[in-house]
Amino acid sequence: MPQPLIIAVPKGRILKEALPLLARVGIEPEAAFSDEDSRALRFATNQPHVSLIRVRAFDVATFVAHGAAQLGIVGSDVLMEFAYSELYAPVDLGIGHCRISVAEPAALAARDDPRGWSHVRVATKYPSLTRRHFEARGVQAECVKLNGAMEIAPLLGLADRIVDLVSSGRTLAENGLVEIETVAEVSARLIVNRAAFKLRAAELAPLVERFREQTAAPRAA
Structure with missing residues (x-):
C-alpha cells in the first residue's frame, strides 16, 4: 500500500x-x-x-x-x-496577492524622509526579511518580533514602524498608519x-x- x-x-x-x-x-x-x-x-x-x-x-x-x-x-x-x-x-x-510594506503613523510620515534613515526600530513577524531589506539600503534595523496585532505597536511606543502584510490597507488606516514603502509583492x-x-x-x-x-x-x- x-x-x-x-x-x-x-x-x-x-x-x-x-x-x-x-x-x-x-x-x-x-x-x-x-x-x-x-x-x-x-x-x-x-x-x-x-x-x-x-x-x-x-x-x-x-x-x-x-x-x-x-x-x-x-x-x-x-x-x-x-x-x-x-x-x-x-x-x-x-x-x-498582497504585499509586505513598511508603515508608520500618519503624523510621523508627514515629516519623515526614509532616505535619511540610518537606524529603525520595527515591529514585525518577518525579522529576517526585514533586516535584509534594510541592510540592502545601509540601514540598521532593530526588529521587535510579534506574531500579530502589529498595527498597535507604534501607538503604544513599542516601535516607530511596522513591516507587515498589506492587502486593502484598511487595517492600517483604522489604526492611523500609512504605507511608506513596499518591501515585496506576495x-x-x-x-x-x-x-x-x-x-x-x-x-x-x-x-x-x-x-x-x-x-x-x-x-x-
Whole structure:
C-alpha cells in the first residue's frame, strides 16, 4: 500500500482561494474540513491516498521542509522569511496577492524622509526579511518580533514602524498608519519537499503539473 501523500494548507486568507484550485486539480476535502467547530487538523480527501493538514501559514513551510508533508500551499512571504533549502517552489499559484510594506503613523510620515534613515526600530513577524531589506539600503534595523496585532505597536511606543502584510490597507488606516514603502509583492506558491520530489517523482511530478496547468488555464468570467 503506498505511503499517504500529505498536502499542508494554511489557515486564513489564502485557504479560501486555494480550495477552488485544489478542486480543479481533482482534490476535494471531506465535509468535516468545512465544519467551523471542528478541531481536527488532518482531513481525508476524495483521493484515497491524499490527505490535507490545515496549519498556520508559517508552519506550512516547516512541515514541508522537514518532510512531514510532501507538498504545501503558502505565501511567498513565508518563503522569503525562512529560505528553507529543502523546499522547491515550482508554481506561482496566482492567488493570495498582497504585499509586505513598511508603515508608520500618519503624523510621523508627514515629516519623515526614509532616505535619511540610518537606524529603525520595527515591529514585525518577518525579522529576517526585514533586516535584509534594510541592510540592502545601509540601514540598521532593530526588529521587535510579534506574531500579530502589529498595527498597535507604534501607538503604544513599542516601535516607530511596522513591516507587515498589506492587502486593502484598511487595517492600517483604522489604526492611523500609512504605507511608506513596499518591501515585496506576495502571492501563494505550491511548495514541494525536495527529497520527496526525487523519491516519489512518479506521484508528485504529475500532481505538480496539474497545479501548473490549472494555474495557467483561463478562468471563466
